Amino acid sequence: DAGVTQSPTHLIKTRGQQVTLRCSPISGHKSVSWYQQVLGQGPQFIFQYYEKEERGRGNFPDRFSARQFPNYSSELNVNALLLGDSALYLCASSSQGGGNQPQHFGDGTRLSIL
Amino acid sequence: GENVEQHPSTLSVQEGDSAVIKCTYSDSASNYFPWYKQELGKGPQLIIDIRSNVGEKKDQRIAVTLNKTAKHFSLHITETQPEDSAVYFCAASKPGSARQLTFGSGTQLTVLP
Numbered sequence: 724d725a726g727v728t729q730s731p732t733h734l735i736k737t738r739g740q741q742v743t744l745r746c747s748p749i750s751g752h753k754s755v756s757w758y759q760q761v762l763g764q765g766p767q768f769i770f771q772y773y774e775k776e777e778r779g780r781g782n783f784p785d786r787f788s789a790r791q792f793p794n795y796s797s798e799l800n801v802n803a804l805l806l807g808d809s810a811l812y813l814c815a816s817s818s819q820g821g822g823n824q825p826q827h828f829g830d831g832t833r834l835s836i837l
Numbered sequence: 838g839e840n841v842e843q844h845p846s847t848l849s850v851q852e853g854d855s856a857v858i859k860c861t862y863s864d865s866a867s868n869y870f871p872w873y874k875q876e877l878g879k880g881p882q883l884i885i886d887i888r889s890n891v892g893e894k895k896d897q898r899i900a901v902t903l904n905k906t907a908k909h910f911s912l913h914i915t916e917t918q919p920e921d922s923a924v925y926f927c928a929a930s931k932p933g934s935a936r937q938l939t940f941g942s943g944t945q946l947t948v949l950p
Contacts, residue, residue, distance in 0.1 A: 727880075756936070765843075765926050765940030766881065801870050810846055817936065823869045823888055826879035826938060 725750070727816050727829035735835045744799045744832045748816030754778075755797040756826060757789055758813040764811055765789050772797055773819070801834075809836045839864040841929050843941025850917050851949050858944045860927035861909040867929040870910050871938070872901060875924045884925075885912070900950045 728747045736742050748755050753772040758766035769779040772791035791797045795816075801808055811833050815826040840863040843874040850856050862870075868889035873881035875938055886896045887901045887910065895900050898917075924945050928938040 741950070754936075756938075758938075760882075763943075764842075765942050766938070768937045768939070771925060771937065779933070781937065786917040815938075823886075825871060825883050825886060826936065828873070830878070 725776050727827055728813055729812075729814050729829040729832050732814055732830070733831060733833045733835075735837060737837050738804055738806060740804050741800065741802045742804060742834060744801075744814075746797045746799070746814030746816075746829060748795050748797070748814075749827055752816035752818050752827075753795050754817045754819055754824075755791055755795065756815045756817070757797070757799045758781070758815065758828075760811040760831070762810070769799070781813070804836050806836050809834060839867060839929055839931065839939040841927060841939050841941045843927050843944060845921040845944060846942065847945045847947070849947045849949060852917060852919060854917055856914045856917055856921070856946055856948075858912045858927070858942050858946070859909060860929075861907075862927070862939075863908070864931055865905075865908065866931040868903070868932060869930045869936075870903060871928050872899075872912050873926045873927055873928065873940075875943075876925065877923075881926060884924070914946075917946075919948050919950050922946055922948045 756771040757769040760766040770789045771779040811831040813831045815828045817824040871886035875881045900913040927941040
């Protein structure tokens with residue numbers, strides 16, 4: 724079975740631009756979470772979606788938004804890009820939104836802001 | 838909010854030796870503690886997890902222990918091999934509608950042949 728897939732793998736943008744990152748969860752998983760990982764640090768929680776509803780939001784500005792589609796795939800949008808948005812963006816899926824279900828990560832999208 | 842501290846930040850061991858990585862958490866409501874291994878250019882890979890109703894869990898060469906009173910948990914890798922070299926992250930989460938993972942800052946493990 725395929726794991727969590729993310730696209731694109733790499734992306735280069737300039738300040739002020741907008742970006743959309745995509746994620747397909749493991750088949751059968753209904754929950755998708757997004758994390759930002761700055762070089763040398765642990766991932767930081769951005770959003771969780773379950774059954775197309777936002778279940779949680781981390782401490783990120785309103786420039787960050789996301790949505791989940793009926794097939795449980797998800798998009799993360801970032802507007803008005805800043806240099807500090809350069810990071811690895813990770814998507815994780817789990818079978819449920821709550822509970823102690825393991826979260827499985829994709830290999831991420833490396834976003835570079837020039 | 839939850840705060841997870843992890844140490845050491847770097848760890849070098851000889852092949853065949855054991856490695857131990859320690860984490861502490863701040864929120865006593867946290868009840869789920871996964872460990873992830875991240876290789877260069879890859880996403881974090883879940884290697885083992887433990888829930889607060891269990892004190893220890895083992896999977897082949899990997900074990901995790903949890904001390905709820907002291908609010909710390911540890912990863913133990915025995916008989917280390919060069920392919921164990923990677924960055925290891927601990928994480929914690931608590932009950933709620935969102936299973937937000939709070940990660941430690943990572944440990945770079947190097948296994949020397």
